[in-house]
Amino acid sequence: MDGPLFKQALLGSLNWLATNHEEVNRLNVFPVPDGDTGTNMLLTLQSAVEDIKESNAAEVSKIAKLASHGSLMGARGNSGVILSQIFRGFARAVEGKSSLTPRELAVAFEEAANAAYRAVNKPTEGTILTVAREAGRSAAAAAGDDDATVPSVIAAAAAGARAAVLKTPSQLQILRDAGVVDAGGFGLQIILEGMLKTFEEAESFHVDATAARPKAAQVALDLPEGGWGYCTEFLIDGAGLDIDVIRNDIEALGNSVLVVGEPELVKVHVHTDDPTRVITLAGRFGKILKLNVGDMSTQHKRILDSESAAGRPPRPNGVGLVAVVAGSGLVEIFRGLGVDAIVEGGQTMNPSTQDMLTAVDAVPYDEVVLLPNNGNVILAASQVPSLTKRKVHVIETHSVPQGVAAVVAFRPERSGADNVAAMKAEAARIQTIEVTHAVRDTRSNGLKVKKGDVIGLINDKLEFAGADYAEVVNKALGKLGPDAYELVTVYRGQGASDDEMANLESAIRSNFPGLEVEVQQGGLQHYPFILSVE
């Protein structure tokens, strides 16, 4: 397998994952609105393929290196970061090679899995890691055959992946409870199958129209009026394309819609909150070409933020602050506390390593503290220090309340190291209660949850389900033991009405008279309430 063939294979992977990522998203085991695994992997793979599209390199090593770099920069979410490590391991294994024998390809698959294992502190079986390893083993076994070919090795890898994916529920309790297979592992299976398809079909395949149709059951990400989004551009290559029909469909998913062209080739431009949905939809009409997705909101906001940072006097300690935050109220709160640059994102929209890197490099300080503020963002954030000349401290804040506590503890006259120690200590003192609605029926942590139920999580762990917000918050505060705490800060999200807010506040005050209650407008989507207890 040489450079052009590997490039073709990766484009095949991208195409196949774009078609099937919704299936991956549906495997979300946790009933909370979450950064979707399929979307994260697709965006990561898109970034991996970005530079390759323009490359005519003959050597497989050069293509692999571009994929490794691109995926690292675009890595989103935990699965995306692990995928980037898989590309990295692959690239290392094929270094200096212009083309691969079937045996060398199998070795590269195995090395890719090893690299992924090394990247994770505590590898868990039954995840994408297991799937990568099993794919590598199957590939190695197939490469031992006398008549092994590159397609036969890839086919074996894909089959090994599929078998491993089916076994994941037997390895992980949470998958078993939810009755699903591992999403990240399934994503990897699709990527390998996509590669295989390029060999099975003489030319780039057409998207299967039925598989591409998004199902309404999936969580809808409502785009706020004038909200942030992705500038998404691509061409649709097909026959008898109806521009008006396409425009109508795309308009439902975003704004600034531009659909122009001819029945054989249509150019689409749209600002949307969910680019993958647009792509999936467009895939029904024909083949997607020249796809380009730009995160314009973070770029736009980032400029605003560095401008406001430029207006401030420089900090005596020379340490900058970058935080990952979503929700207009929370953005204002973090700004008010002195954060220099804000990367828009969080639970439902995991920012990429590149997004965070750009923000870190944009602040006028050589030393930067980076606050991911979400468990799903931490791994992508932890890649940033190795990608910049700046000294970056990632404080592993798992929630917005932890992030607020860390920023409050920041002192501009104190050294970076002292600040990091103090910020970590403050973040660790905070208990976080998140209140949202279950997005699916599930069993988790011994709780039976029905779609739509109010659910309460304490420090990312699902603890309570109930009929209304006040009931769930009461239980959660009761479990924490209110005597040990003084202050509850309630960050109100978009989904909470004035009445619900008032009810919750009075319920806390009457049930826990010893607690001070403060209400802030957070503006988060999907989370009616997030509570900080300290």
Next chain:
Amino acid sequence: MTSKRRFAVVTDSTADLPDEWRTRYGIEVVPLKVIFGNETFRDRVDISDDEFFRRLAAATKLPTTSAPSPGEFADVYRRLAQDHDGCISIHLGAQLSATAEAARIGAESVEGFRVAVVDSETVTMPIAFLCRVAAECETVEAATAAVAARVSKCRVLALLDTMIGTMLDLKPLLLVADREIKPVSRVRTRSRAASAMVDYFRGELPVEHVAVMHAQAPDEAEEMAANLRKELPGQEIVVGKIGCVLGTHTGPKALGVVYIKK
């Protein structure tokens, strides 16, 4: 007034001088003014601290404050000139108020009476401590020297209940020192703030003259004083109230640890 001293000690109402020190140490207090709308009150003369905070809570518009006029100071000095041969007049930090400047101008208009006007560079009870130091001296020269040696060592560590200008309810801990107000830290709960104050105070030892000041938070102030007594067994720790003028700027629930460093 047991000493044989022949000079007068004057301060202003922002010293938050305990009432009984006036008579015990013979200290004259000139009131600043607090203005609600078109009503003007002389601090602790026309309005008590408790009454002030009641009005503050009900006020739709924040009150303003003003320094005594040079003429008011001149009247006081003229009266004191009758039975004293000199005066030391110690006032609210000039970086914060025109009071010391008004005292200086007022003093110049009283001929034949020597007034040493001191800019304390600080607020509240450290000024009262400086007055007590002065009152215990035998001559105005000795008093001036003793006070001058301590001015740069006065510290006010203040916890305000809210910080204006941030969305989040933060409790800033501020330090008044070196003619500046510097942030020490910011915390989100009062108990954490209180322990941060004790921690900071511990780093400032050794100190002389310690007080805990409060605006409508007597229980917390007593608790803080008890904590400080554990740090400094045997040390006198005064608990005092923040008056109207300072209270206008701190708001209710402010808590202060004030001291003079050794």
